[in-house]
Amino acid sequence: MNAGFIKRSFASLVDLVIVMLVVYLTFIIGGRTILQNRVADFNTINEAYNELVDAYEMDFNVLVADYDAEVELAGDSETLKAEALARYSTAKAVLDAQHSADIQPYDAPLTGYYMTVIYYFAIGFLILTAVYAVATGAKTVGRRIMQIRLSGPVNPASIFFHDVVLKYFFVVLVFSVSMLAGAALLLLSFVIDFILISFTKKKATLRDILLKMEVVKTGYGY
DSSP states (O other): OOOOOOHHHHHHHHHHHHHHHHHHHHHHIIIIHHHHHHHTTHHHHHHHHHHHHHHHHHHHHHOOOOHHHHHHHHHTTTHHHHHHHHHHHHHHHHHHHHHHHHHHHHHHHHHHHHHHHHHHHHHHHHHHHHHHHHTEEEEEOHHHHHHHHEEEOOOOHHIIIIIIIIIIIIIHHHHHHHHHHHHHHHHHHHHHHHHHHSSTTTOOOOOHHTTTOOOOOOOTTT
């Protein structure tokens, strides 16, 4: 009998957490240092940037506090409230412009660093997922916990395409370019899988159909 949506989703979630945890650990152990070393004087730049952000937040909080005090003192006078708002808006615009000018020298190196971090996790996730799926013969921890398995022409190539390329590759690719678009594509794929698994007789996703595979229930100890 083919596995239902809940079993498949939970199995995928368990495997996703395992892979992302390993990728995160590699980042903490050595990846972060390697990526930071690619940016000249990273620690100095990052410290200076954070100091500027902290200073901006302090100035902004003072500005808000002054505006709130003026509004309170204005009482029921709409004219005084409007004048307070005008002063606040002008001061806020000046503050924002100054902050943008202050952080501009640091934007390029730090943006480059954080983009490489995104690529590190994206590529690391795909590579580790591929190794994990193929090395276990698709009998991943998540599938073992939920007692389900791949059925059909199961081989390294089909596992790679089923569990990596058709399942995650395009989502990760889009996510690396735009987090919002990646999240939207992930949600769309989730909804499509839910509909196909829950409301079709074969309970098969598009990747199952394309590769002529099934995810079936199995017994303990497989």
